[in-house]
Amino acid sequence: MQATGRAARAARRQGSHARGDRASPDRPALRQLDANTLHTRQLEGATAPCRCQAPTQAACNGCEEAEQQRHQQAEEQAQLYAMQQQQRWQELTETARPLQQPQQQAVGQPRALTTGPSERVCARRAHKGAFCFALVPGQASGQALEVELDCTALAFGGQGVCRQDSGFVIFCNAAFPGEKLIACITAIKRGHAVATKLRTLQAHDHAVSAPCPHFGPCGGCTLQNLEYAAQLTAKREWVVSALQRIGGFSQAESLVTSVIPCRDIFRYRNNMRFSFGPKGGSHFGGPDPDTAAEIPPPDLALGLHPRGSGTTVLPVSTCHLQHTDADKILQIMNSWLQTLASEPQAAAAPASSSSQGTLEPSPPDAQGAASHSKSAAAPQPSSSAAAQTSNERQPRSGFRAQRGRRGGQRGGRGKHGARGSLPQNSPQGPPQQFLQELVMRQGLPEGGKPTFMVDIITSYHAPDRLQSVLRTIQEQVPTVKTLVNTVAATPRSRNVKTYPISGPHFLRQTLCGLDFRVSPRSFFQTNTRQTEMLYSTVALMAGLKPAIDIKQLPTGVQQAVQQDCKAEGNPSGSERPVLWDIFCGVGTIGLSLASQCSKVIGIDGAGGGITDAGLNAHRNSIHNAAFFQHDLAAPNISTKLESLPQPDIVITDPARAGMTPAFLAYLRNCGAARIVYVSCDPSSQARDIRQLTAKDNGGAQYQLMPGIVPCDMFPHTAHIESVALLTKL
Template sequence: MALKKGQEVELDIIDAAFKGKGLAKVDGLAVFVPGTTPGDKVKARIIKKKKKHREAKLLEILEPSPHRIEPKCRHAKVCGGCSWQHIPYAKQLEFKTQQVRDHIERIGHLDGNIVKDGIGADQEFYYRNKMEYSISSRRWLTEEEIRSDEYVDDSAFAAGLHAPGRFDKILNLKECHLQVPESFQILDFVRSWCIEHDVEPYDTLENTGFMRHVMIRNSHHTDDFMVNLVTYQDDQKLMESMKDALLEKFPFITTIVNNVNDTKSPTAEGRYQKVLHGPGFIVDKIGAFSFKIHPNAFFQTNTAQAEKLYEVARNYAALEDGDIVYDLYCGVGTLSLFMSGPAKHVVGIELVDVAVENAKFNAKENGVENVSFIKGDMKDVFTQDVVDEYGAPNVLITDPPRAGMHPDVVERLCELKVPRLVYVSCNSSTMARDLKELNSVYEIEEVQPVDMFPQTYHIEAVAKLRLRG
C-alpha cells in the first residue's frame, strides 16, 4: 500500500511514539497518529508523506483501546497543553519510561536495562506553578464550526492557550486543570471584566488593542500568589481599576504586576513593568533553599517533581566533603545551590546574562558562599583557564537545553575525565546521542526517568556516569 497524501486508512495503533503520537505499521511503514493510544483501532487521513514514514490525522476511533479513558478537560482533543489526557496516568508513565529506554537502546546503543522505572508525580493535575495565558481578538473555531456551511465569526475576546501551530488564534478556554483551580478562575474573571468594561483584546496581525497575556504564578511551599497582567499600552487608571477588582474577588493574591509590552514581539515579558500590589515577586523553596521569583524569572514549573529530580541528581553525584563541583548550563543556580552542602566549591556556568545575575542573587539570599557563577557559552568558557582558576572538578553536573550538549563540550568532558558525572536531560533522544559519545570514557551505570509534566508526553531523565578505570 503506497499510502498517498489525503488517503483515508484504518489503522491499528501498536505503540506510543516520540512526542506522544500513536504508532501504526502498514506493510512495515510507520504511520504516526496524534491523539491515539496503543490498542486503538482508528480511521485516519494521511496528511504528510515522508521518505520513511507517514503522518496522519485522527478522524474516528473505530474501536477504543482498553487503556483509553475520557479526558478530564473538554478541551483535551484540541488543546496542545495536555495531549495525553486520554491515557491513564500509570500508563502514561509506562509509555514515557519505554520512550527513554528506546532512545537509550536505539540512539545511544546502550543496554536498555540501565533505565529504571520512571518516578511519577503525586499530583496528576494542578501541578504547575506557572501558567501563561494568551489573549487575542481571534478565537480558534471548533471542528463543528469549521465544518459548518454557514459563516462563523472568529472575532472574540479569546483568553486561553494558542491553538496548536497557530500564533494568531487562541483556544478560548472554559476550563483548565494544569495549575491550581484559582488560576483559571482568575483568567475567567479578567476576561469577563475586560468585556464588561470594553477593554480590547490584542490583535496580533493589526498590532492594536490592550490586553495581551495573563500570567499566574503560585508558590508550592508558601501561600504567595502572583498575577502578571501583560498589556500593549500603559494605562495606569485602567490597571488600578482592574487591580482593585481582582483583589476584591481574590483577596489571597499577594502581588499584582503590569508588564507593558508595546512592541510586536509576542513574548509575555514587557519592555518595562510596574508593581500594582505587593512586593512584585513570590517566594518558593526547593529543598532547604528559598527563591524570590520575579514575574519573568525562570523557575522549575513543577516544584514538587523538581525536588525529586534534584534528589536523584544529588544521589548520583555521591557528594563528599571537599568535592569541587561544576554545574554546566546552571540557569538561575537552583541545582548549584542544591549541590552546595558538602562541596568545597560549586562552579556554575551559564550563557544567559539575567540567569547568571539571578543565580548570584539566589546564592546571596540563601547565604551560600561556596558557589561561583560564570557567564558565557559553554563551548567557549569551559576551558583549562577556568579549571586552573577553580580547580579540577571531582563531580560534574550537566543540564543542557533540549538540543543537548555541543560536540565541543562532549569532547571536553572526555578530555577532562571527571570521576563522577551526572547528566540531567529534558530530551532523552539528545541525551542518548551524547551518552553514546561519552561511553568511550565513562561507564553509563543508570538512567532514572522523572515525570515533571503529567498529561503530556514530556519526560525528564537523569544519567549516572562514572569514569572508566
C-alpha cells in the first residue's frame, strides 16, 4: 500500500508523461507547450483540468493511471479509517449522549447519521478527496451524537478548536475561543473529529453582533461576529502556527509581525461571484448532494453557497463586503429571477436564441462612449484561451460560488457540456439550465468614482434572454459601465467565451499611481486599497521604494521591514536590479516597481492576464517590462526560462496551492539575491519556504528573514495574505 501511495503521489507531483514519453519529459515537442495546451480529464462525472504535459487528451494516459492509483489508495485509507473510527467513537461516547430531537439552528440542523454500508460510502467520498460523514457501524438511523465542547482557539480556515481532556481535538464550525457550546459530531478522522455547532451555552470572549442579515447560514463570512481585533490576532496565529508546524521554524512566534489591518472592514471587495442554483439554507439535514438528482428539482435561487454546501444556493439580497451599487444589481437580478419563476416556461424561452444582443447602449460617458455604441450590435468573443478566472485565488468560501459536480439539474456536463465544444444557439431550456453565475467587478478609475462590470455567466449564448434584466440594470445603476456575457458549458469549464454586450470590454483600476486595465477573466486583487499596503510591504522587502508613505503601515511592521529585514538599499549591488514578477497577473507588482529597475520580467500562466500586462505597460509608458505566458507548474519549466535575463530580485505570488517542487528547485538555482514570497495560504507558503531554506537541497540555500508580515485583505473571512523575505546565503 505504501509503495502504491508513493507512486501515486510522485505521479501527481511530477505530472504525467505523454504516451511513449516517460523517459524523456523534456523532449522538444513538449517544450513548446504552454497553458493553452492544457487539456481536461474526466473524474467522477466532472471535468477537471489535467496538469500533465501531453499535448492532447488522446496522448495522455499517465494521469488516468495516477488517478486509478489514487482511488486505490483512498479505498485502502477508508478501510483504515473504518477500523480507527470504532476506537475513536468509544472515546467520544464517554462524553456524549444521543440527540433526541434534531433541532433547527441558525448554523444548521444536524445531519442525521444513518446506518448503512458505510465502507462503500466512505470509499466513494474519499475518492473525491473529501472524507465521509461519520457513518458509524451500529449507529441507529436518525441518531447523532451531541457533545458539550469548550472552544479554545480558532484554526486556519475558521474552525473552532475544541480539545477534549484526553487531548483529542474536535474542530467545530462557528465556534470561537472562549465559547461553551453543544455540537453534533459529523465526522471522525484520523487524528481528530469534526462537529457542527447546535447552540451556544456561553458566548465567546470577543462576540459582536454581525451586521449582515445572512451571517450564519451564509458560507461567505465566517468571522463577522468576532471583534475585528480578535480576527487579526487569530490570523497572525495562523501564520505563526503554519511556520512552526509545516515550515519547521520553532521560533516562528518572534518572526511574524502584527497584521496590517484593513481600513475598511466592510464594502471592501471589488469582485463578487454569486451562483444561480437550487435553493438551500443549510446542507445539514437537507438532501444529500450526492443523491440530489433523485429528488424533485428545487427552486432556482441567486446567492452564495450556504455553510457546508457547495451545491445549493442561499438566496441573498445584500452582501456587506461589496459596494452598495452591487447590492442594487443583486436585487434587480433577484426580482428578475422571481418574474422568470412565475412565467410559464415557454414565455421565458424565446423560439430562437440565434439573434444578437440588441440592448440599448447606456448613455455615453468619458470612459466608454465609443464602444457603447457598437458592441451591442456585433458582439465578438474575447480570447477563449485564458486559463484563469478572475477569481482564481479567491477564498474557498461562499464568495467563490461554484456549483458542485452534481448539483441537481445543472451539475455535471449536462446536455450542452460535451468536452471541447462550446454550445452556441442551443435550444432554449429552463433558466436552471441556462443561468450559472453573476459576477460583479468594481473598477476604480482615476478620480476615485467606482464603476462596475457585470458579467452573467450562462451555459449557452442566448443574449435575448438577458436583455430585459440588463436594460433594467443600466437604467437603475448608472455606475455600471460594462455588460458582458460569458458562456461556459459548465461552471468549471476551461472552454469559455466572453461576449461584450455594452461598454468597454475591460475594467480600469488605479493602483500605486498607475492605470491598469483588467479583462473580465483576468486576476486582480479583490481589495484594491489594501493592495497598496501589500505591495508597499513587498517593495520594502525587495529593498525598493514603496508607493505609499511607510508611516501608513503599523509601527511594528515599519520597524521589521526597515530594520530586521535590512531592506534599505538594493540587495543585488547593481544600480538598478532585474526584477522578476512571478505569477504576475495583469502585471501590477512589477509595473509598480519598474521605474526603480533596469528590467522587469513578468510571467503568468493565464494568456488573458499576460495580454493585459503588456497593454498595461504600454498605457503607463513603461518600456523596460516584458511579460511571458508560461505554466510555472510544468516540470520542464527551467528550460523555458533559461533564455531570460537572470533576476536580482524575484517576487513570487502564487495561487493557494503554492509552487511545485520543480519550480522551487529552479528558484534555488536562479541566482536571485532576494525572493519576496507573497501568499494567500500560510500552509503552502510555509511548505515552500521550508524547501527554499533547506540545507543540501540542491542549488543555493536561502534564509528566512525575520519580519514576516501578515496583511489582512479579507476581513470577516478565514483568509490571510502574508509576505516573507528570503535572502541568498
